[in-house]
Amino acid sequence: MIHQGKKVIWSDYQKEIPDDHWFYARSCIRQNFFPASEKYFLKITKELLGKAICDNEHHTTCGGIAYHSDTIPQETAMTIIARQFAIMTEAGYENLVVSCITSFGNYNETIETWREFPELEAKIRENLWKACRREFKIPKYVAHASDLIYRFRNEIAEKARYNLIDRHTGQPLKIVEHIGCHYSKMFPHKGFGGAEYPCVLSGMVESWGGQIIDYPERRHCCGYGFRQYHVKANRGYSLSNTYKKFESMEPYHPDAIITNCPGCPYFLDRWQYVISEQTGKTYGQNGYGIPVLTYEELAGLVLGYDPWDLGLQIHQVAVEPLLDKIGIEYDPEAKYLGVNKEDILRPELPTNLKCH
């Protein structure tokens, strides 16, 4: 086939990704705030799609948050990454799939920098040997976990119990996608669709029946900023960036937001709560916020998993308006139960943000 014009540019950004045999690296933020998302990533890929994904106990953080908060040298970060590669190599895997976008950026940065400066790779190999007596192969392929869900979006659609259609109006739900900056802003060729037209999330939404809405600040950072959030005195930066995005998307009345970075959904969710406390303003309908979901959560919903098994009750913004639009059945009484239906009380209610 002869590609012409835009199609040529587009084809540069269509990655061919292996369809099986992955070593999974967990995320600092996702396992704390969205632990069920990691569980459902594995459930969907392993159990539903039958893929071999290795969930290994000996890997650790990649050090990405510490690195981007300037608390560890580049050599330390790279040697931690080299150790992850070594554990993957020892487990017999060649493809790495990572839960975190900061990690995804760091793995890519490391591999690209080594390509440019082979003496640095040699030094890191030496460091790793000295510190851990380990050796490694560079992964053949590094993917973000959302890449895999994107890759299998049509298979998921075939198995879906629900689609992203408002059952009251019959119209596709209006979804905002927010892609983590380090997914493709650093290395556009590493992301589906590059930095200009990243389609990793929009592709999922469209395959599952929803409609992506475009808005002026679509590509603006969520405002995490690492040290701009992890130091309390700096958080105005983080909040201001999220506020800018919400003000920009508000006129388009999104039904939900989908994200691929583990940090972004936390900030887009919690800053809505803070904005509502500080100004009284809420961005959803009737005093609710706009539900912010991870891609695993959205995939889980269309596949018909229970919203509380997916962990949607530990968001601050209530998801019920979205569940009602899709027509998902749920038990309101079960929302805040602990393990084995244990009564673990309920959270207090925010002042302004409606929660149930």
Added chain:
Amino acid sequence: MGKLYERLCKDYRFLEGLKTCINCGTCTAICPAAEFYRYDPRKIVDTVQRKDDAEIEALLKSDTIWYCGECMSCMTRCPRTNAPGKVIMALRALSIETGLFMESERGRQMYPLSKALVGNILKYGYCIYPDTFDLEEHPESGPVWKWFLEHKESGYARMGANYKGKGPGALRLIAEEDLAELKAIFDVTGGTRMTEQIERLSEEKAREMGMTPEEYRRYTFEHGSEGHFNND
């Protein structure tokens, strides 16, 4: 060419982040930090490429280099394939190495950051961990998170996590041998040296200010003067 500039040239992020800057200002236009802070990545890159050590030293002492959020939006857009965010990372590393980070309020925030993040990595194997997530320090986490952390054993089990458990899974207990490897990596690669440098200078400063290290940590974590933001 001065000494500080030479030291910057040893940092791979600097080598990758600065080829030649044509001062177009594209990075500043896209930069979320420039929008809210008194910050202009174009100016920083231009200052550095003049190779004037006195000017670089002034940057290393300033609040300015600490405003960047390391989002790397600038890296996508620069027509000369520079990455001002990476130049910033190299400047920050040099500011810590030379001790000049202690001269600015934003630089002194290295102490709470290092305590929290390096502390978590070496103790739990991850940058963030529920046991050290202080609700008072995170009012934004909302009532839902207060409730969840107050019932975290049951809550994380409900979520399918393996909180503090053996074997694989989210929030699992990282084995002592694995933590020891992380510590050895820190020792071999300069991570420990950086952590100790931050700790030593910060604790000296705390003594000078008549504070305990914990009081100083809290102070640098919470206190921000006016004048950082464009609208201050």
